[in-house]
Amino acid sequence: MPIVTRTLLLLTSLGLASPAFAQKTLLHCGRLLDVRSGRLLSQQTIVVEKNRITAVQAGYTAASGPQDQVINLESKTVLPGFIDCHVHLESSPSRNSFREKFTLNPADVAYRAEANALVTLRAGFTTVRDCGGSGVNIALRKAVAQGLVPGPRIYTAGTAISSTGGHMDDTDGLSDDLIARFHPGTAEGVANGPDQCRQAVREQFRRGADLIKIASTGGVLDLSKDGSGAQYSEEEIRAIVQTARDLGMPVACHAHGAEGIKRAVRAGVTSIEHGSLLDAEAMQLMAKNRTWYVPTIIAGKSVADTARRHPDYFPPVVAAKALSIGSQLQATFGKAIKQNVRVAFGTDAGVYRHGQNALEFGYMTEAGLAPIDAIRAATLNAAELLGDPQNLGTLEAGKYADIVAVEGDPLQTIATLTRPTFVMKEGKVYVGQ
Incomplete structure (x- = not known):
C-alpha cells in the first residue's frame, strides 16, 4: 500500500x-x-x-x-423549514392551567416542553421563537442545540417582562395574602420604572435569553380585568429597548390595545405581538418604523371559540376578554396588511394545542394575504425578524x-x-x- x-x-x-x-x-x-x-x-x-x-x-x-x-x-x-416567531413551549392549553402554576415543578414543565418541541418539529417548524416562560425554555434551547433532545431550533426570551398587575404578574387576581407572600420582582419578570426595567432586561441577559419579550398592555389569559389598556410608559419601554440594544438583543412586545402599541413602536421595539386592537394610526406608525407584526390569529380564534363553546373553561374574567379581544384579531390583521405593515409568522402555540401551527397559514390567507406571502412570512420574513437570514428562510x-x-x-x-x-x-x- x-x-x-x-x-x-x-x-x-x-x-x-x-x-x-x-x-x-x-x-x-x-x-x-x-x-x-x-x-x-x-x-x-x-x-x-x-x-x-x-x-x-x-x-x-x-x-x-x-x-x-x-x-x-x-x-x-x-x-x-417553517419558522414560528411566537410560541410558548412550556405551556399547553388546559382547564387546569391556572392551578398548575402552583402544582408543577420545573422538571414537570421541562418534560412537557420537550414533548411540545418534538410535536412542533414534526409539524414542519424547524425554528421557533419562544416568547416567554419560566426559564426552562433556555435549558430546552441548550438541550436541543446539543442534540440531547429533538426539537426545533429555539430562540428564547426566557421570562417575559411586564409591570405590576401586568400580563407577566402571576399574582394577578390572587388574594392579598398570596400577593404579599409571592411579591414578584425583576427576577420574575415584574418591573416598574426605568431603573427596574433595565435591571429586568439584564436579568434575562444574564440567564442566557436571546431576546427580550415585554407586555405594554394587559393580556387575555391572565386574571387582570382589562387586556387592552397601556401598562408601560414610553419612558419605561425606551429604557428596555436601549438596554436590550446595548446587549445585542431585539425586543418583542405583547400588546393588544392601540395606545400601548403606539408607545412601544415609538420607543423602538422590534415587533408587535398580537396587535388585536390596532387602529389606523398605529398601523401607519408601524409601517413607517418598519416594526414587525406577528399576528397570532390562531390564538385569538382558539380562545374566543373555546369561550363560546365551553362557558366554564376559563375563569369569567378571562372568558370575557377572550370573546372581546380574541375575536377581532383576524379582521385587524386584514387591515394591517393593506397598510403595508411588515408581517412575520407567529401563532402563540401553547395557547392552543402544539403541532397545529400551520393552520395560521390558512387564517392569514382568509384575511387577504396571498399564499406566497403567507409562506414568506414563515420563511424569509421570519428569518429576517430573527436576525439570521444568512442561515434560515x-x-x-x-x-x-x-x-x-x-x-x-x-x-x-x-x-x-x-x-x-x-x-x-x-x-x-x-x-x-
Whole structure:
C-alpha cells in the first residue's frame, strides 16, 4: 500500500482527515418553491452535506459516491423549514392551567416542553421563537442545540417582562395574602420604572435569553380585568429597548390595545405581538418604523371559540376578554396588511394545542394575504425578524438543511402545509424516509 494512502487512512481513523467520499444526501424534488421569486421549480436536486445545503441543482443529480443517500421527493412540493416567531413551549392549553402554576415543578414543565418541541418539529417548524416562560425554555434551547433532545431550533426570551398587575404578574387576581407572600420582582419578570426595567432586561441577559419579550398592555389569559389598556410608559419601554440594544438583543412586545402599541413602536421595539386592537394610526406608525407584526390569529380564534363553546373553561374574567379581544384579531390583521405593515409568522402555540401551527397559514390567507406571502412570512420574513437570514428562510447553498415537503401545490391549496410528509432539520430526517 502506498505511503500516502496509508497516511490518509491513519488520519481518517483518527478523525484528522475526511474520507475520500464524504457522504452527501441528495433530495430529488418534483417541485421546489423558490420563496424569493415565488416560482415553483420543477425537477430540482438539493445537495446536503452534514447540516448544510451545499447546492441546489436543476435536474435529478445522481449519487457520486457509494455512501451518498438519495431521497425521492419527486411527487412532492419542497419548501424551506417553517419558522414560528411566537410560541410558548412550556405551556399547553388546559382547564387546569391556572392551578398548575402552583402544582408543577420545573422538571414537570421541562418534560412537557420537550414533548411540545418534538410535536412542533414534526409539524414542519424547524425554528421557533419562544416568547416567554419560566426559564426552562433556555435549558430546552441548550438541550436541543446539543442534540440531547429533538426539537426545533429555539430562540428564547426566557421570562417575559411586564409591570405590576401586568400580563407577566402571576399574582394577578390572587388574594392579598398570596400577593404579599409571592411579591414578584425583576427576577420574575415584574418591573416598574426605568431603573427596574433595565435591571429586568439584564436579568434575562444574564440567564442566557436571546431576546427580550415585554407586555405594554394587559393580556387575555391572565386574571387582570382589562387586556387592552397601556401598562408601560414610553419612558419605561425606551429604557428596555436601549438596554436590550446595548446587549445585542431585539425586543418583542405583547400588546393588544392601540395606545400601548403606539408607545412601544415609538420607543423602538422590534415587533408587535398580537396587535388585536390596532387602529389606523398605529398601523401607519408601524409601517413607517418598519416594526414587525406577528399576528397570532390562531390564538385569538382558539380562545374566543373555546369561550363560546365551553362557558366554564376559563375563569369569567378571562372568558370575557377572550370573546372581546380574541375575536377581532383576524379582521385587524386584514387591515394591517393593506397598510403595508411588515408581517412575520407567529401563532402563540401553547395557547392552543402544539403541532397545529400551520393552520395560521390558512387564517392569514382568509384575511387577504396571498399564499406566497403567507409562506414568506414563515420563511424569509421570519428569518429576517430573527436576525439570521444568512442561515434560515430559503433553500439555498450555505443555509441550514431545514427542509419540508408536502403533497400538492400550497400556492393553490394552502392547507397542504398542515400535512407535511417530510421534515428535515440540519440534515436529519424527522418525518418521512
